[in-house]
Amino acid sequence: MKEVDRRAYQRELVSAAKRLGLSTHGDVETLLINHALEKVRTWIVAHGTPANLTDLLQKIAVSFAVEIVEIHSDGDVDALLSRIPPSREPVLARLAEELDDSTDAVILQRQNRDPWEMPFLAAINCRGWHRSRSYFSKWHEVIHLLLDGRQLRFAFRKTNAKKKHPEEVLVDKIAGVLAFHPDLFQPVLSRHLARAGCLTFDVVERVRAEIAPDASRESTLYACLRNCADPVYFIRARLGYKHAETKQLDDLLSGLSETNAPQARLRVRLASASPAVQPLGIRLHENMQVPETSLAAEAFAAGQRSVRGREALEIWQTSEGGPIGSGDIEIEASRRGDEVWCLLRFLPGTLGSRAVKDTPPRSGKKDRHEGQIAL
Numbered sequence: 001m002k003e004v005d006r007r008a009y010q011r012e013l014v015s016a017a018k019r020l021g022l023s024t025h026g027d028v029e030t031l032l033i034n035h036a037l038e039k040v041r042t043w044i045v046a047h048g049t050p051a052n053l054t055d056l057l058q059k060i061a062v063s064f065a066v067e068i069v070e071i072h073s074d075g076d077v078d079a080l081l082s083r084i085p086p087s088r089e090p091v092l093a094r095l096a097e098e099l100d101d102s103t104d105a106v107i108l109q110r111q112n113r114d115p116w117e118m119p120f121l122a123a124i125n126c127r128g129w130h131r132s133r134s135y136f137s138k139w140h141e142v143i144h145l146l147l148d149g150r151q152l153r154f155a156f157r158k159t160n161a162k163k164k165h166p167e168e169v170l171v172d173k174i175a176g177v178l179a180f181h182p183d184l185f186q187p188v189l190s191r192h193l194a195r196a197g198c199l200t201f202d203v204v205e206r207v208r209a210e211i212a213p214d215a216s217r218e219s220t221l222y223a224c225l226r227n228c229a230d231p232v233y234f235i236r237a238r239l240g241y242k243h244a245e246t247k248q249l250d251d252l253l254s255g256l257s258e259t260n261a262p263q264a265r266l267r268v269r270l271a272s273a274s275p276a277v278q279p280l281g282i283r284l285h286e287n288m289q290v291p292e293t294s295l296a297a298e299a300f301a302a303g304q305r306s307v308r309g310r311e312a313l314e315i316w317q318t319s320e321g322g323p324i325g326s327g328d329i330e331i332e333a334s335r336r337g338d339e340v341w342c343l344l345r346f347l348p349g350t351l352g353s354r355a356v357k358d359t360p361p362r363s364g365k366k367d368r369h370e371g372q373i374a375l
């Protein structure tokens, strides 16, 4: 986050905390997340444990007095407008135009409703690529209401899928935690982890089916990682170039040189680790090359849905720093479209090169190797 964005985000944290009567000192973001978690926890204690997280979401939405409407097609918009005509609820006239492809959802405050109708209406974009986000988008709109506190601050609000105002960043952050509320999610994950012995793609799928059936596979995977006590990395890799090679290719395209064209190699595109990885000092960097001898490369080349096995962490290397660590890892790799998805589990005794290099700590300086990775 850029400094200017960071300061705007801090201001947002403070104003949200003030609205909710929370302290504005210390780690305000964590205070806000805990406040939201506690609010839902109190609801669960009073109303009983819901069947799953979708059930929780529906009931929490009712408790915040918001009706959620899924929009899958123009027909759904027409059906909504015939049920609640803009002649009765003028703000709805904007819906068709505002719920465009850049928008995940809109929420509006009803001005003319019957006594049995909800005061708020959230229309969730479920068309095309928004579909896989719709579970999260619903939580997002509910969290907006939770953060508003008693102040009603809007008549019509839209959530842009890409442009992120500081308030949207905060709402996303809280929604990411509540969408997998630990009181419901953690016991199910623990049970499946105990049965399987470790985090696998199959565990993620079973957990999703049981407790978060409407969440996307990828968001469930990240929730499993966050809540997993073992050291595990998840990476998505695909063919790509080093930054310098991309520039070289641009030069080639503009006709400056035609020799030694760089080859695309399998590179890490996204990498995310469970909390237990950090103390090991192991770090996989974005754009780092996946070793050609890794099972990840094998699964990618063969187009296999699932390859599992053991390999040495030493083969994972950066161009500047050599091996990122030593010891054995268990790897599960699965080809998905033009990517390979991998879970890397670090076995006992595995240690990252950073754990050695970073002792004693380098007075808060950034690691020199950051961003200079990979052949």
Ligand SMILES: [Zn+2]
Residues within 6 Å of the ligand: 140, 144, 158, 159, 160, 168, 171
């Ligand atoms: Zn929003």
